[in-house]
């Protein structure tokens with residue numbers, strides 16, 4: 001068996017096409033959504049991700065406003081930049097790119113974001129609404145990677161109600177909110193949230209209908225861990241330097257060979273990453289639509 005490819009690039013392109021039409025409808029009413037990004041420091045991966053976010057905005061017709069601060073910026077300067085984004089009327093939603101430089105308090109920065117402009121769904125109020133299960137008109141933005149994973153599974157016809165999902169990794173942007181989202185009414189999966197202290201991870205994964213690996217440990221999940229037919233999503237990414245060539249390459253958490261056992265597999269790159277970015281644009285467009293109502 002070879003797994004069906006969960007093609008994040010193609011799915012994200014389709015979503016962005018749908019968003020473009022919604023942005024045009026807003027423009028006809030004189031409304032222009034604008035995404036702000038705040039990036040601190042010179043981490044090359046963060047720079048690449050932020051550049052991708054601005055590229056997506058251009059494709060869809062969303063304005064984007066970029067604020068970059070040097071790695072030696074003080075916490076006070078970062079907080080001032082956040083306050084300026086809160087006050088800027090051209091910025092209808094924005095994100096603080098994570099991680100912040102070492103020693104900087106990410107939680108304090110996230111708490112300063114105006115919850116109505118929180119395009120990442122990571123402000124405590126919006127995470128609280130996810131815990132409360134607030135949906136409908138009062139719906140708040142969902143964290144982008146978890147939302148992208150659920151949307152990719154939905155668009156590929158992977159059934160979730162009653163299924164057992166094992167999420168490996170309990171980080172703020174993926175594992176922890178994904179566990180909450182997957183158990184939400186209407187999605188209805190049963191979730192095991194595994195992490196570095198989980199005993200016998202292999203056995204946990206063996207029981208899973210859906211496996212999401214978001215730890216950043218190259219090739220952690222092996223083919224013999226996978227229940228035949230399971231849906232497997234590879235989120236973690238690590239830069240690995242080949243000792244022979246000295247060249248760096250990106251490696252995901254899922255080992256080669258898993259595609260022979262799984263029913264569905266997201267490539268990495270080209271899987272969850274582009275979906276994360278598409279969901280960010282969706283959050284900005286939805287916030288503008290909500291405000292217009």
Ligand SMILES: Nc1nc2c(c(=O)[nH]1)N[C@@H](CN(C=O)c1ccc(C(=O)N[C@@H](CCC(=O)O)C(=O)O)cc1)CN2
Nearest residue numbers: 048049095096097098099144173269270271273274276
């Ligand atoms: N404020 C946030 N910070 C971070 C988040 C987040 O959701 N909000 N998530 C990650 C990084 N991330 C988004 O910012 C992200 C990661 C990967 C991709 C992506 O498109 N990856 C491509 C490969 C890109 C490359 O080769 O450089 C892929 O998977 O195909 C987008 C966004 C941590 N920080």
